[in-house]
Amino acid sequence: GLIRARLMGARHAAGPVLTYLDSHCECAEGWLEPLLDVIARDSTHVVSPSIEMICDTTFAIRFPRFRKRRFRNKTSPFRMHVGGFDWNLQVSGRRGLFVLGVL
Structure with missing residues (x-):
């Protein structure tokens, strides 16, 4: 695979x-x-x-929206970006997250 x-x-x-x-x-x-x-x-x-989407009807480029959020773990802190999509293939994500440790 x-x-x-x-x-x-x-x-x-x-x-x-x-x-x-x-x-x-x-x-x-x-x-x-x-x-x-x-x-x-x-x-x-x-x-x-970051991954932009192309609208399937207009072919316009849509840019993902990001919001800050905090995650915690046991090791040292670092910044990261997290993104994904839902069942309708709508992109969501977070930019510049302050993360404590490796997820």
Whole structure:
């Protein structure tokens, strides 16, 4: 399956950064550089771009809305972005969350 294929790819990867793209994703020009910049400043960061949606009737681009929220765990704090979608494929997410520990 998908996860096993990604794990196998990670096992054989030789570069300093590993990026996964799903088959239904299309990247805009310049999408990778901001992610690599974050990693270059601190290699312990895990990054992900925000994902815009294209309206299926108008083809207009819709941008996700983000709100702040706090999570807690047992290790050191860090900032992160969390996003997802509901059963209607509506994107939701949180930008710049202050997270205590790894979720």
